[in-house]
Amino acid sequence: MRVKSRERDGVTILDLSGDITIGQGDVELRKEISELIFNEKKKIILNLRKVDFIDSSGIGEIVRSLTTIQKNGGILKLLHLEAKVRDLFTITRLITVFETFENEKDAVDSFN
Amino acid sequence: MRVKSRERDGVTILDLSGDITIGQGDVELRKEISELIFNEKKKIILNLRKVDFIDSSGIGEIVRSLTTIQKNGGILKLLHLEAKVRDLFTITRLITVFETFENEKDAVDSFN
Amino acid sequence: MSQANSSPIPCETVETLLVELNIPSDMDLVNMVVDLGTSMIGLKGFSADDVSALRFAIHETMVNAILYGNKDKPDARVNIKFYLKGDCFYTDIEDEGTGFDPDLLADPTAPENLLNVHGRGIFLVKNLTEDFKVKKLPEKGVRVTFCRLKRLER
Amino acid sequence: MSQANSSPIPCETVETLLVELNIPSDMDLVNMVVDLGTSMIGLKGFSADDVSALRFAIHETMVNAILYGNKDKPDARVNIKFYLKGDCFYTDIEDEGTGFDPDLLADPTAPENLLNVHGRGIFLVKNLTEDFKVKKLPEKGVRVTFCRLKRLER
Numbered sequence A, B: 001m002r003v004k005s006r007e008r009d010g011v012t013i014l015d016l017s018g019d020i021t022i023g024q025g026d027v028e029l030r031k032e033i034s035e036l037i038f039n040e041k042k043k044i045i046l047n048l049r050k051v052d053f054i055d056s057s058g059i060g061e062i063v064r065s066l067t068t069i070q071k072n073g074g075i076l077k078l079l080h081l082e083a084k085v086r087d088l089f090t091i092t093r094l095i096t097v098f099e100t101f102e103n104e105k106d107a108v109d110s111f112n
Numbered sequence C, D: 001m002s003q004a005n006s007s008p009i010p011c012e013t014v015e016t017l018l019v020e021l022n023i024p025s026d027m028d029l030v031n032m033v034v035d036l037g038t039s040m041i042g043l044k045g046f047s048a049d050d051v052s053a054l055r056f057a058i059h060e061t062m063v064n065a066i067l068y069g070n071k072d073k074p075d076a077r078v079n080i081k082f083y084l085k086g087d088c089f090y091t092d093i094e095d096e097g098t099g100f101d102p103d104l105l106a107d108p109t110a111p112e113n114l115l116n117v118h119g120r121g122i123f124l125v126k127n128l129t130e131d132f133k134v135k136k137l138p139e140k141g142v143r144v145t146f147c148r149l150k151r152l153e154r
């Protein structure tokens, strides 16, 4: 997995790409989130558009990101869940705990 | 395998790319050569630069191209044998029956 | 919730073995097994949705076989079989462990579990496949089986 | 000409099975077996030259097993083993045929054969690998074996 971090209107967007699976991706994501928290970022979007494959460890890591960010007073939203990823979030009912967007501007604006 | 045919100074150059293996590539090459012979092309270069993998059937097909073209009064030369392909031609001593070039202009000029 | 062990699925016909594979417990090999399985299912005329469901299921079950079944011992083997029964693409994954009872796993969609980091693998596999089974083998080890019935493209 | 059956190669040590694979006689599967074998050899620290030599050898031997050994009968199986002995990467490919004597094949580099269309496969495999062997199996079928000793990158 690769992560690119950028800012838009005071919101931090992490563009994730590749696979988020056990041992490759989950650890990087955890590190990235710790760093954002250390830097006191509170408004965070995970952009999943370029994620090819996610396994249950990757999903678990996104859940961990949510709870870690919330514990530190931040907010996490998800952007661009492609059909297969959305299915996994639907089956596990995680779709009910995440705010998700299909349009980046809408996602950013929703923080303000 | 894909074949692109082009002319340069009266010489026909076939740019081969992909794999030349049993069932995929060997048959296409044979058809392409028949067509050139039908169209009375006599000066032919096989450009192997973009060939990723060649098996013994592919090598056999290049030998068949040589003998078919010669029988019809034409000449076949080879261009850009990349290291691995060159090794196969060296081990089988086919390097001794083909004229080979590393530079397209030299190959074309050699016909005149 | 899960279709496992529910109504009989319409593919109890003759079994055609496609590929059998035996590998050491090396996480680096999981992708190869997944690729082999998904290529097979593609070749057999299943849809892209079927391929991606099985990609997930094979990946999860392979990871579990290596981590939980074989406890990451590199010498312990995993045996994989891909076979067809009519329109069902079956996968058997055997490890050298002592197995588990999938009916005793916590429901990851229950409110108290919804934010857990772990525990969604088998739940998802059961939901993406049919006929999920865990069977202790007579000599030693455990076989996890699931199949995917050909779906219409959505 | 070929290194086969010449001086003993320095890898007669303990055998570590990497992957065993059993497939039907389907030419569409040859690439998967080749990819699996070459990924394994890459993972084991062999060089790009070693990988490409084995890519060729596995491809040729698989094609022969399907065409000559199993005479293209889809039900006939091919069994493949990849294993290490020290610094040698071994491949066994078994088909259900009656075999052949590699020492009786015509030399494709002899002047009268140089322009033949066929007959270079096994010759090349023998030259790119060590320890090439063909063995009739006790029950039925034939096993072709070759290995590649780790080379220095050129």
Ligand SMILES: Nc1ncnc2c1ncn2[C@@H]1O[C@H](COP(=O)(O)OP(=O)(O)O)[C@@H](O)[C@H]1O
Pocket (backbone or CB within 6 Å): A056, C060, C064, C065, C068, C069, C095, C097, C098, C099, C100, C105, C117, C118, C119, C120, C121, C122, C123, C142
């Ligand atoms: N092959 C196996 N052998 C033994 N136990 C297993 C195996 N596969 C799964 N399990 C058990 O089932 C549990 C749930 O697995 P899973 O749903 O994949 O979630 P997770 O891996 O996140 O715990 C595992 O924690 C493990 O105890």
Ligand SMILES: Nc1ncnc2c1ncn2[C@@H]1O[C@H](COP(=O)(O)OP(=O)(O)O)[C@@H](O)[C@H]1O
Pocket (backbone or CB within 6 Å): B056, D060, D064, D065, D068, D069, D070, D095, D097, D098, D099, D100, D105, D117, D118, D119, D120, D121, D122, D123, D142
């Ligand atoms: N697995 C096999 N079973 C039976 N015969 C084989 C097998 N592999 C090779 N042969 C025999 O060896 C011959 C030479 O094979 P090869 O060197 O690959 O050249 P080609 O395939 O071009 O004939 C084949 O024509 C066939 O008669």
